[in-house]
Amino acid sequence: MTLDDLRVFVAVCRAGSLSAVARELDCTQSAVSQHVKRLERETGVALLERQPRGVLPTRAGRVLESAAAEGIAGLDLALRHLRDLVDGESGTVRVATGATTVRHFMAEAVVAFRRQHPRVQLEFRTESSSRGCFDALADSDLDLAWITLGAPVRGIEQRPVRELPWVLAMRADDPLADRYRADAADLRELSGLRLIRLPPDSTSATQLEAACSELGVRFGYDTSVADWDTALLLAGLGLGRAVVPAFPGLREDGELRLVPLPALRPLAVGWAVRRWDALSPPARAFADTVVECCAKSA
Template sequence: MTLDDLRVFVAVCRAGSLSAVARDLGCTQSAVSQHVKRLERETGVRLVERRPRGVVPTQAGRVLEAAAAEGIAGLDLAIRRLRDLVDGESGSVRVATGATTVRHFMADAVVAFRERHPRISLEFRTESSSSACFDALAGSELDLAWITLGPPVRGIEQRAVVDLPWVLAVRDGDPLAGRPCAEAADLTGLRLIRLPPNSTSAAHLDAACEELGVRFGYDTGAADWDTALLLAELGLGRAVVPALPGLRAGGDLGALRLVPLPSLRPLSVGWAVRQWDALTPSARAFADLVAECCRRGASSGRTDVPTGPR
């Protein structure tokens, strides 16, 4: 049993496909299968079941996957810290983010970090959702992931940085555009631009509306918050999105109008890591700097709408 066997096995369990892992690793499907078979011979149990559309771990396989993933993550972190001890004030910080995260939440922190730590590189890996960020964080040498906070995930620590109030995005001239704020009940019966249905933010919005007994429908969908804002500005529908930093108060919003929805429970966003205490000094410094910039921006009213009561 080798570390490579365990890494490949964890990758197979997560991908559900031998061929997908083979493509990622640049090897043959047979080579991937040999790693799994070697583990099965040494453990004496069957670890995966082959299905028409791939493979799934058996009960024994899930036990080994959980232990192997945790051990590999800890070992990767230790190796990173040893490298930092050797390299000193150099190395890199690797971050998983969503499609629009860097622009909205990290721009100021990236500039400040580079000025303070010119020899440390920042590497960003874009993922499509918070769940994809969790998978990337658990299965690679990534240090941090910026996420929408959700239910606990085994082996991952989540830390809130800032709460984002919800706003209704409409085109100028919409009957709701001139209101100083709107109640959740005003959404009843509206047709909205849907956030990605598998995203944590969409689940949070649905839960917040359900708490208030609010139901609405959808006309179209968007892959991310920025796209939803653009579609609303073009007059293709209305969207309920978080009040993102970066659209400064008094700034030119073009034809877009954002109406606060103070009765909806805010959305929490922040960091996810495998283990805070095991972060490298440079990764911790970047995480702290992003949090500091986000909180400073929130307290100075840099978002485009008032936060409203909590």
């Protein structure tokens, strides 16, 4: 059993096709098949089930694929970090973020980090959700992912950086705009209010619903959006109201009114990594710089 055998096997499981992996690796289908057969001989079990269109991992195959993928990702990351150590202050930090994360949470940190580490490259990969960030972190050579903290994920460490209180956003001439804040009793009075909905499958939407449920509050929804910024834009245009986290830099303007909702449990955001103690020095420095800048803007 070799590392190449495991790499090819993981690729076949994900592609569902021996021929597709052969094309990707620029080799014959027979060569790909030999990698899998060698693993099957050594493990003593069938790892792939042939289908009319491609292949699927057997139950044993899924066990091996999961363990191999995790191990290969960790090994690849370790090898890259060793290269970073040899290079000293050079290298690359790869970060997965949501659509608006860099602007709201990292702009100042990126400038500071670039000034302190001019030879280190920063690469940002945009993901549509925290779940997407987790998957990208587990399946690639990413160093860090900025997420909305949620339930524990196997093989991932989460570290909170900042708590974001919730606010009710609306147009300045909205009948509710004259409220200074909405406590628990006010929120219950607003139960049934129809809102612009945060992405239904997002961690922030799930946690908002849970926080409302704790207070016996239930909102209705008219419109769904892909991110917090779009919800705020529509609210400012008078096309609805939205409950969103008060991220750094969020301010009222002539068109937008923000009513604090202190009774709702705040939303925690922060870093996710495979292992903190395995981060390269540049990746740890970038993570720490973001934490410091977030603390200053709190």
